[in-house]
Amino acid sequence: MKTILFEQTGKPADILRLTDAPLPEPGPNEVRIKVIASPINPSDLMFVQNLYGIRPTLPSGAGFEGVGIVDALGEGVQMQTGTRASFTAVGTWSEYAIAHQRSLIPIPDSIPDDVAAQLFVNPFTAYAMVQDSGVPEGGWLMLTAAGSAFGKLVIQFCQMRGIRTIGTVRRNDLNDELKALGLTEVINVETENLPARVKQITDGAGVTCVLDAVGGQTASDALKCLGRGGTMIIYGVLSLDDPSVNAGLMIFRELTIKGFWLTDWMRRVDSQIRQDVAKNVVNLLASGKIQLPIDASYPLDQIAEAVEHADRPGRWGKILLKP
Structure with a gap:
């Protein structure tokens, strides 16, 4: 599969590389997701520069959220393959990603992929x-x-x-x-x-x-x-x-x-509050009451152009990577 990796921290446009990697297999309570789209958030760019609260273990994938189709289940996962879901993980700028089942939010048909990709952060x-x-x-x-x-x-x-x-x-x-x-x-x-x-x-x-x-x-x-x-x-x-x-x-x-x-907020609040926020956010996006505009989309092989665009002032919307 094609995936974005970095072997040292620094300026994203200089160090991010498109690489061939083996197709990952999900472990217990994990799923494998065929990625449809993933946004470039400021937190992603800070992570690559070693300026974020989570430190990368090198070599590392990049990207913290996305939307995709569940295509393989690890032991203990009670859900169906083929489910379209928003998810969080380290390494979402990739054709496939591994995510813990608790990070998945199933997406209704009324929310398009470009919006679902930005659902979480x-x-x-x-x-x-x-x-x-x-x-x-x-x-x-x-x-x-x-x-x-x-x-x-x-x-x-x-x-x-x-x-x-x-x-x-x-x-x-x-x-x-x-x-x-x-x-x-x-x-x-x-x-x-x-x-x-x-x-x-x-x-x-x-x-x-x-x-x-x-x-x-x-x-x-x-x-x-x-x-x-x-x-x-x-x-x-x-x-x-x-x-x-x-x-x-x-x-x-x-x-x-x-x-x-x-x-930290997700860790400290109880599960009912997390579920209420998820429900409210999904309902607002599904109804169209909240807008998440897109400025541009790039394939993985244009990662340098994509991160430079994401860091450019004056954008109206988000930059997406689409494998």
């Missing part, structure tokens, strides 16, 4: 973080990097809950599209003073929660936008720079900063 994270934000209906939530695929999901989930949103951008080319998705206010951090604009928008009250993916100066400025008792949830560091923290601000506004990693 961004939708689950966005849904869980909006829940964890504690922002009530009518309250204000701010998100940095609002034009990302994840940001678009947060905007849509917030609109459904009646939460007002402020999104930061660095260019204005996506502003109209973000407003159409439900973003209440947009702030260009290259041309506007972020804390001053948020103070103006919220009549001086500040926002209840900030979801930050950028770090660095943007996160430092975003912290100043929190109202009393507010919370910043950090789920990424796209700038690769740590934010600076104003201790006085933290003390006298009683602010909280915490991290969010979907892997």
Whole structure:
């Protein structure tokens, strides 16, 4: 089979290689999946660079999620071959992948492959973080990097809950599209003073929660936008720079900063919450109420072009790999 591997960590476009490998066999409680499509997420690119919470064991496959058809069952698996499912594993950028049966979510016919391929990482994270934000209906939530695929999901989930949103951008080319998705206010951090604009928008009250993916100066400025008792949830560091923290601000506004990693969230919540989130996300995608746009699709033999496109600013949708 054809699969993407890397033997050292580094810049994805330089080290990822298309390789021939033996067809894998599922072990106990595992299934083999013939992959239809797999997205390129920021977490995938960080993993390849050894910057993620899970460290690669070299040589390693790449890609954390996808959609495919179950074509072989390991011992103890109670399901049918031929099932189309969303799944998570290490090494989904491949013609075939091995996944634990617990990671599979059967997909209804109403959800197309391109959407099902993106079912887990961004939708689950966005849904869980909006829940964890504690922002009530009518309250204000701010998100940095609002034009990302994840940001678009947060905007849509917030609109459904009646939460007002402020999104930061660095260019204005996506502003109209973000407003159409439900973003209440947009702030260009290259041309506007972020804390001053948020103070103006919220009549001086500040926002209840900030979801930050950028770090660095943007996160430092975003912290100043929190109202009393507010919370910043950090789920990424796209700038690769740590934010600076104003201790006085933290003390006298009683602010909280915490991290969010979907892997840990899935471990700490009970199975009923995980099932409820899965059901809600699947139902929203099946109904078409939540959109997961695609910017482009690439075959495995164009992996360098694909990861470079995925890392390019200004994309509207996700980049998919299709074996």
